[in-house]
Amino acid sequence: xxxxxxxxENKKLKVADWEVDFYSRPIIEVDGKKRWELLISSxxxxxxxKIFRWEKKCPANEVNSIWLSQSLQEALNEAKKQGWExxxxxxxWRTSMKTMIKKAAEKVGLEVLESRRTFSLFEWxxxxxxxxxxxxPGYISSPxxxxxxxxxxxxxxxxDALRGDxxxxxxxxxxxxxxxxxxxxxxxxxxxxxxxxxxNIQVPGLRLFSKTRALAISAWLSGVEPVRLLVDNxxxxxxxxxxxxxxxxxxxxxxxxxxxxxxxQAKNNGDGIQFIAIQSSPEEQKFTGFWMLKDINNSIV
Numbered sequence: 001x002x003x004x005x006x007x008x009e010n011k012k013l014k015v016a017d018w019e020v021d022f023y024s025r026p027i028i029e030v031d032g033k034k035r036w037e038l039l040i041s042s043x044x045x046x047x048x049x050k051i052f053r054w055e056k057k058c059p060a061n062e063v064n065s066i067w068l069s070q071s072l073q074e075a076l077n078e079a080k081k082q083g084w085e086x087x088x089x090x091x092x093w094r095t096s097m098k099t100m101i102k103k104a105a106e107k108v109g110l111e112v113l114e115s116r117r118t119f120s121l122f123e124w125x126x127x128x129x130x131x132x133x134x135x136x137p138g139y140i141s142s143p144x145x146x147x148x149x150x151x152x153x154x155x156x157x158x159x160d161a162l163r164g165d166x167x168x169x170x171x172x173x174x175x176x177x178x179x180x181x182x183x184x185x186x187x188x189x190x191x192x193x194x195x196x197x198x199x200n201i202q203v204p205g206l207r208l209f210s211k212t213r214a215l216a217i218s219a220w221l222s223g224v225e226p227v228r229l230l231v232d233n234x235x236x237x238x239x240x241x242x243x244x245x246x247x248x249x250x251x252x253x254x255x256x257x258x259x260x261x262x263x264x265q266a267k268n269n270g271d272g273i274q275f276i277a278i279q280s281s282p283e284e285q286k287f288t289g290f291w292m293l294k295d296i297n298n299s300i301v
Contacts, residue, residue, distance in 0.1 A: 016042035016052065018087040018110075019121035022068055022097055024060075026129075028138040033060035035138075038071050042079075042087070044120040044192050051120060052079050068104035076108060091115040091225075095242050114242040115225035119191055119294050155237050155245035162217050164210035167249060168282070169236075169259050174270065175199030177292070184286035187218040187278075191292045194271055204262040205229070205275030205293075206236070206248065207282075214280045218289030221276065228295040229274050231260040238276075267295045 019041045024034040035057060042052040054075040058067055076086060089111040092101045102112045133139055174197055180190055206229060210217055224240040229248075231237070234256040236248040251259065266273060271294070278289035 013085040014049070014052075014083055015085045016045065016087060017113075018042055018052075018090045019118035020090045020092050020101060021094065021118075021121055021125065022058070022092075022101060023094060026133055026140045027136050028140060029060070030138070031060070036060055036063050038068065038075075039121065039124065040075050041118075041121045041124050042084070043091070043117075045190065052082060052084050053124065054078060065100050065103040065107070068100060069107040072104055072108050072110070086110075089113050091118050091121075093118045093121075093242060098242070113225060116227045116239075116242060117189070117225050119296075122296055153243055153245050155232075155235070155247040157247045159220075162213070162220055164208040164213065164217060164278075166209045166282075168207050168209075169204065169262070170207050170277075171202040171204050171262065172275065173199060174201045174203055174273075177203055177273075177275070180290065180292070183290065185288070185290045186215060187222045187289040188287070189222070189291045191273070191294060193273065197271060201270045202262070202266070203270055203273050203275060204259070204266050205277060206238075207277045207279065209279055209281055211280050214278050214288040218278045221278065221289055221291065226276060226291050226293055228272075228293045229263060229276070230295070231256050231263065263295065272296060 021039045022036070024036050027035040029035050036059070038054075038056045038058060040052070040054040044051050056071050056074070058071070080086075087110065090101065090105050091113045092098055093114075093116045095114075098112070098114055105112045134141075174193060178193055178199070180188075208217060224244065224246075226238060226240045228239050229236065230239065231251075234251050234253055236251060236256075236259060238246040238248050240246065263274065274293040274295065276289075276291045276293065277287050279287055
């Protein structure tokens with residue numbers, strides 16, 4: 001009897017996007033070449049349910065789209081056995097690998113998003129870099145791979161139609177944010193909050209208001225894969241996708257300092273969690289769009 005037949009017919013299959021990383025690791029194999037791995041993690045939602053993870057080593061001389069597409073199919077088969085639907089899309093964050101990943105994914109009928117909203121994968125990579133790789137034979141203590149660095153592209157101004165009528169920089173407690181799945185929202189993307197975090201920690205975020213374009217702004221933001229807010233040269237920027245930067249607004253020097261302080265406090269004490277909220281007005285009780293963001297405070301191989 002196959003594993004797939006063990007899944008009750010009336011049981012609803014689990015659905016999630018996948019986050020993919022196909023790259024070399026800080027380990028030299030016995031043949032003198034770097035280890036290559038394919039890592040897949042399902043996107044973790046707000047429910048805290050178990051996620052799908054899959055890994056496979058790739059011989060250095062087989063790093064190509066053919067090996068990758070075959071391995072993706074293996075992962076799809078295994079996910080199905082474990083009760084998962086096909087993912088609607090794959091997210092990949094490495095610009096250097098996007099062409100190969102897109103080509104391989106196309107062969108198995110999957111869409112690829114160029115995005116750094118791969119928070120589940122980043123957490124897994126961080127854990128492996130800390131607890132797994134250093135204990136492997138051939139580990140290189142001095143990383144042979146580039147660290148994750150900030151995006152240096154020049155920011156583009158937000159399109160005029162997407163600026164809204166007004167904005168404010170605000171905060172919400174983690175305790176209240178834990179209830180976000182109960183809120184009324186047209187568009188949203190929520191991420192898990194660690195149980196260990198204090199409910200009184202304030203999460204900083206941007207609120208945008210537009211009486212006539214709130215829905216259009218939310219739809220646009222949903223398509224650009226927002227990642228994090230940051231302050232640079234007294235400007236509030238939004239990083240999105242793989243390497244996009246958007247200029248949200250200019251700020252006075254004093255106000256920019258206050259906003260930057262809040263963002264850094266959240267990065268150090270609140271697991272880097274941030275948010276963007278879209279509403280028709282400050283008085284509106286529901287959100288047209290709501291995104292939880294995250295500023296990753298580490299380097300990823």
